[in-house]
């Protein structure tokens with residue numbers, strides 16, 4: 001992995017060579033290859049999919065379906081198990097609205113609002129019991145999961161990697177526990193798919209959700225994976241054109257999955273861009289990407305721990321680093337860093353209940369990715385030292 005070379009593929013870094021963009025957990029920058037794939041689709045192949053009978057429309061359908069196959073192959077699924085959605089949030093809402101199940105819902109304390117609110121609303125509507133698994137050392141506590149997941153659990157919705165702590169949760173154990181108790185598992189993979197290889201069959205997970213824009217792809221396209229048999233039993237989330245076999249006055253027959261869940265014209269160019277993003281990631285290799293991320297987060301944590309007044313929250317194997325500068329509001333830290341061309345995220349990262357539990361109003365989050373360099377890390381650490389000087393703490 002040569003981040004300096006990789007940077008050359010990203011127009012934003014050609015415009016801003018010294019920009020230390022470290023907010024990749026929010027969204028990643030886009031390489032030329034992804035931008036070109038979207039632009040070329042509109043220039044050369046644009047037509048609606050699954051409808052027209054002329055060659056251009058057939059070709060557009062083939063390209064769209066080839067993107068689905070690419071995604072399926074990337075996560076070890078079958079193409080029919082991959083539904084294109086707008087993002088992780090839409091995938092969670094689709095499932096929470098469509099899934100019919102007996103029993104209560106188990107979430108984790110560290111849940112992003114995206115998974116938390118969709119399931120909480122459903123629990124409220126249906127009068128279902130809602131439980132939260134506690135956090136221990138920056139990970140979901142397996143011990144507490146053993147208490148919270150029981151015979152009365154219908155759904156367990158947790159994150160593979162928390163967007164605040166950045167470490168992989170013990171999801172293998174959680175999936176086993178849930179299945180032993182007859183519950184379904186929905187795994188939020190928004191922060192894991194860009195960084196590590198995932199095989200849905202090996203994990204034996206029922207559903208996963210992730211967003212294209214966090215893995216070099218365009219905004220507005222994401223993925224919901226579901227086991228074939230489970231998808232067949234689900235009602236559509238939205239209804240309209242492109243998701244029906246036949247519509248008569250007296251009855252409607254819906255298409256089979258995945259098209260049953262893709263009502264109306266889809267983000268076709270977005271799916272094409274996501275396919276190009278997967279090509280880019282595969283060329284670099286997920287193992288190399290993960291090793292690079294761990295190397296940089298290791299340096300960041302080491303550097304931050306050496307600065308007096310800084311408290312690092314993330315644990316050893318995290319792919320991102322959350323921290324606080326004691327006595328300084330996270331927004332102020334981000335502001336000072338921004339003046340030095342260092343972009344980080346500050347706030348509660350859409351995990352407000354977790355921050356309440358931690359007794360913090362917010363944290364600063366640094367999330368490196370493939371194009372971040374040691375120089376970026378040095379700039380960040382210098383910036384944090386400057387924060388201490390500016391605020392005299």
Ligand SMILES: Cc1ncc(COP(=O)(O)O)c(C=O)c1O
Nearest residue numbers: 087088089112114163188190211
């Ligand atoms: C763990 C996690 N889940 C879900 C989301 C929501 O992603 P999106 O805004 O793309 O729907 C995010 C985004 O930050 C996230 O980090």
